Amino acid sequence: MANSETAKTSNAGFIKNLIRNQCFIPLAALLLLALFNLIADPSFFRITFGYNSAGNPVLSGFIIDIINNGSELAILAIGMTLVTAASGGQDISVGAAIAIAGSVILRVLCGGNARPETLQAPIIVAFLVACVVAMLFGAFNGVLVAYFKIQPMIATLILYTAGRSIAAWINNNELPVISDPRFAYFGGFIPGIPIPTPCFIAVACMIVIAIVLKVTNLRLYTQAVGINQSSSKLNGLNPEMIKVMAFVILGLCVAVAGLIKVSRVSSINYSVIAKDIEMDAILAVALGGNALSGGKFSMAASIIGAFVIQCLTTTLYKFGVSSTALPAYKAVVVILLVIVSAPTVREWFSTLTKKMKLSKEVA
Amino acid sequence: MKKKLAVLLTGAMVMATLAGCGGASEEAAAPAAEAPAAEEEAPAAEAPAAEEEAPAAEAPAAEEEAPAAEEEAPAADAASGDLITVGIINNDPSESGYRTANDADLKAAFTEENGYSASFAYGNPAVGNANEDQVKAAQQFIQDGVDYLLLSAADTAGWDTVLQDAQDAGVQVILFDRTIDADESLYAASIVSDMDKEGQTAVDWLASQNLDTYNIIHLQGQMGSAAQQGRTKALDDKVAAEANWNMVEQQTASWNAENAQQIVQSVISSGKEFNVIYAENDDMAKGAVAALDAANISHGVGKDVIVMGFDCNKWALEELLAGNWNYDGQCNPFQSSYIDDVIKTLESGGTPAEKVIIMDEKGFDATTITQEDVDNYGI
Secondary structure, X not given: OHHHHHHHHHHHHHHHHHHHOOOHHHHHHHHHHHHHHHHHOHHHHOOEEEEOOOOOEEEEOHHHHHHHHOHHHHHHHHHHHHHHHHHOOOOOOHHHHHHHHHHHHHHHHHOOOOOOOOOOOOHHHHHHHHHHHHHHHHHHHHHHHXXXXXXXXXXXXXXXXXXXXXXXXXXXXXXXXXOOHHHHHHOOOOOOOOOOHHHHHHHHHHHHHHHHHHHOOHHHHHHHHHHOHHXXXXXXXXXXXXXXXXXXXXXXXXXXXXXXXXXXXOEOOOOOOOOOHHHHXXXXXXXOXXXXXXXXXXXXHHHHHHHXXXXXXXXXXXXXOOOOOHHHHHHHHHHHHHHHHOHHHHHHHHHHHHHHHHHHHHO | OHHHHHHHHHHHHHHHHHOOOOOHHHHHHHHHXXXXXXXXXXXXXXXXXXXXXXXXXXXXXXXXXXXXHOOHHHHHHHHOOOOEEEEEEEXXXXXXXXXXXXXXXXXXXOOOOOOEEEEEEEEOOOXXXXXXXXXXXXXXXXXXXXXXXXXXXXXOOOOHHHHHHXXXXXXXXXXXXXXXXXXXXXXXXXXXXXXXXXXXXXXXXXXXXXXXXXXXXXXXXXXXXHHHHHHHHHHHHHHHHOOOXXXXXXXXXXXXXXXXXXXXXXXXXXXXXXXXXEEOOHHHHHHHHHHHHHOOOOEOOOOOEEEEEEOOOHHHHHHHHOOOOOEEEOOOOOOHHHHHHHHHHHHXXXXXXXXXXXXXXXXXXXXXXXXXXXXXXXX
């Protein structure tokens, strides 16, 4: 008797913990989408092994597509989560910054000539230069936010409007095309490895950030600054520095995402590359149940949120939703997810369940 | 600074009164509209504007003295060896490869060697309201007394007042690339691409390939844009009319290579059969080809899938030359020679034969394209 009682409570406790876990909502959304696809058409989960036109082994299928195409978003979600937590605002310039980073990479690789026969510099050098540039732009945003106390959305609006023009200017408005197949590895496949490279890059970024959060005080400090800036200052932290650092880390994420983006097509189109990705990145953070006003955050939930968005996009593509209606469908699902994961709604749910339990006990 | 500005404003108002052959109400509107524009320029562009103002303001004033002989006045200017002043209002060159080529073409054509003195202004949707900026720029050009106003408007609406002002000030307006919703009497000529014709040329080419069945993946541009509508319409009509033309997938990729890649990946993953990719621009065709390559589906001349693109980027024409793509439709950005013809006609006292001039636009077939075509038509 007593045994089953404890089992019951521990069971309830487990479910309670599960629901309270921040990852619950995005994971549930992901499962729901998976379930929907399973019922509608199980071939969604089929993964086929084949060879691409260069004769290299590749895996293909919707699941692979989701993981592959969601990589950039997941990487950006990492940086965006930190920025959100530290500054209580969002960076809306990441799309434009990706254009800049991509443009820098191509500029270094081409050396000013729009269609080089051979690469003018090693890819790693181009990538490192892009990292430095993107981090500088991140620092610029960060300084505006931290030291000049400008609202993050307004501060990053500057780069949002100017970024794509800067990107075009870096390459003299030309559209460079890289013909070297090695450059396409980063957005495609490395010969002999059937899994798309962006997956590896995204996983590497996740591992790095997990280690950094585990080993350093980054999480603690960021949350402290986000929850209460003045009290964190009284405790000997430098909140300005930490905010700038969050934006610089986002800059690094931008450079990585930029490399993948330009590598996917070995070229760039300044006005449409990574268009509106900032909104998806912010959405990923929101879907992860993170407070957009800053403070505590869950990195894993944000990353899962990013894949939820990509899963939704791929699902809609799969069902051939008419192109004019696509944004509307997406909006409906997003509204539902955001409302369900909103802290106030969750609170309301928990009081509701409490009340129900209470009434049961009374009965 | 403020004094100068005041002098400028008075000058503008006097000019407006001088030009007062039309109704008084229109005149009242003109300075009112100019005032905020002038104020906003005060910090940034005051000095150069003032410099340009002096000579420019005199020229139209002189023209106004003989309002009956409006057309002769600029002709006399040209005869006396003066440059024809043109104010060119375009869209942001970084918008697309098309716009870059368009801007470069205009810059190369309207030079002092060719007898023009050109000033450029751009509307950039990323920075502000492109159309408003363009209207302001047009007002400034009219105030500066340019001979011709060349306009590629960001929006079709909102141009009536400023074009009326131009007409009152004796400035000839020539539209290029994009047309606007305004009375035809307000502009001298309009030089445009016919997007419907571009689509029709492409679809006719596709029909001439005589495939048994056409299973088409249609990648559309930004929904609602003129290029998307024109290029979509021809294909939609054909698919509706022919029994062996099937639309496997019709989806917007918003001119974006990556979106196109995702869409085509998704079609491949779902195992649907297709043999034509009809992409409404080169970038999307490129994205689609990346997806084909990853799935080892052959494409190009004599291969499994026909690849079609638009815009004739140089790299795209090179793909054609290499036989990797099959067709590329031109969207002609080289309007300067047409504009030049119109201006020459107007200068010699004539009127252009047609108000709306539709440019020649080609479609390139991979089996017949030559290196020369790539060099001449690639943008």
